[in-house]
Amino acid sequence: MGCVVADLKVRFAGLELRNPFLLASGIWGESGDSLAGAWAAGAGGVVTKSIGSLPRAGYPNPTIETYERWGMLNAMGLPNPGIEEYPREIEVAQRAGATIVGSVFAGDAAEFARLATQMARTGVSAVELNLSCPHAEGFGTEVGGTPEDVEEIVRAVAGAVKIPVIAKITPNTSDPAALAQAAERAGAAAVSAINTLRAIAIDVHLRRPVLSHGIGGLSGAAIKPVGLACVWQIFEKVKIPVIGIGGIMTAEDALQYVMAGARAVEVGTAVAFEGVGVFGRLARELSSLVDDLGYARLEDAVGVAHRSA
Numbered sequence: 049m050g051c052v053v054a055d056l057k058v059r060f061a062g063l064e065l066r067n068p069f070l071l072a073s074g075i076w077g078e079s080g081d082s083l084a085g086a087w088a089a090g091a092g093g094v095v096t097k098s099i100g101s102l103p104r105a106g107y108p109n110p111t112i113e114t115y116e117r118w119g120m121l122n123a124m125g126l127p128n129p130g131i132e133e134y135p136r137e138i139e140v141a142q143r144a145g146a147t148i149v150g151s152v153f154a155g156d157a158a159e160f161a162r163l164a165t166q167m168a169r170t171g172v173s174a175v176e177l178n179l180s181c182p183h184a185e186g187f188g189t190e191v192g193g194t195p196e197d198v199e200e201i202v203r204a205v206a207g208a209v210k211i212p213v214i215a216k217i218t219p220n221t222s223d224p225a226a227l228a229q230a231a232e233r234a235g236a237a238a239v240s241a242i243n244t245l246r247a248i249a250i251d252v253h254l255r256r257p258v259l260s261h262g263i264g265g266l267s268g269a270a271i272k273p274v275g276l277a278c279v280w281q282i283f284e285k286v287k288i289p290v291i292g293i294g295g296i297m298t299a300e301d302a303l304q305y306v307m308a309g310a311r312a313v314e315v316g317t318a319v320a321f322e323g324v325g326v327f328g329r330l331a332r333e334l335s336s337l338v339d340d341l342g343y344a345r346l347e348d349a350v351g352v353a354h355r356s357a
């Protein structure tokens with residue numbers, strides 16, 4: 049045991065990942081070079097920053113507050129160069145050989161379908177729909193926060209593209225599994241959960257919120273138990289694969305998500321804190337952990353915690 053032989057390859061929803069650790073959307077992933085850097089550092093795949101129809105500057109600073117040990121609060125406002133410009137960044141990451149998931153955000157189902165079609169033309173392996181940003185007026189949870197919204201958007205996209213559609217759902221709801229079920233009914237190949245938790249920080253000296261936008265999204269270690277609970281509940285209700293996200297800093301965190309039902313995971317805040325070197329560390333640590341626990345393949349651990357619950 050402990051000889052690091054466990055197979056970390058994962059295959060699901062038409063995707064083949066060399067290991068289960070994907071770079072999460074919005075962290076490190078805006079330029080082609082940064083996506084390529086995460087890939088070179090050992091990520092199993094990379095999710096792009098969420099891309100919209102038009103370039104957006106995002107909110108004015110301050111847009112981020114960090115809490116050293118347990119996470120960060122952000123309201124970036126979905127800054128991005130727009131779908132016309134972005135394919136050249138994807139090309140850079142493709143030349144580096146990266147497995148790429150293109151993330152898109154839009155204001156309604158028709159715009160999602162148009163954007164996803166343009167994203168699919170770049171040759172990405174899958175498209176992830178940002179139905180879950182908690183702080184962007186007219187986007188994210190405002191358009192994708194109910195089962196009806198999720199179903200309408202996913203149906204439009206799944207009917208428009210041939211690549212796998214991943215619905216990224218919000219934890220800011222009473223029933224995350226209902227959102228996942230809606231995505232499944234509408235033809236999603238997988239669901240990813242979670243995006244950030246709606247949150248705010250207040251500066252008592254300035255007597256105002258810390259972030260210029262006020263409300264932001266909380267990520268990092270603090271949200272892991274929430275992400276785990278969402279994945280747990282979703283796994284019990286849907287058959288399509290689940291990608292776990294939220295507060296993964298160690299291999300053990302990742303394995304907790306796998307045992308709760310995730311087939312792969314996305315890593316965000318840990319990359320912001322530690323840099324892309326985190327991917328090599330996580331893959332090495334997970335390989336020995338899985339081996340120590342006696343699994344030949346990571347896939348054998350998916351959902352096992354449900355059997356004894």
Ligand SMILES: Cc1cc2nc3c(=O)[nH]c(=O)nc-3n(C[C@H](O)[C@H](O)[C@H](O)COP(=O)(O)O)c2cc1C
Pocket residue numbers: 072073074075097098120122124126151178181216242243244266267268269271293294295296314315316317318
């Ligand atoms: C600075 C920042 C920017 C983000 N931008 C996006 C985005 O563009 N699209 C998206 O779907 N999620 C975005 N997210 C959410 C992350 O992809 C992820 O779901 C969340 O941070 C939880 O994972 P973590 O705890 O590993 O960071 C962003 C998160 C952060 C911290």
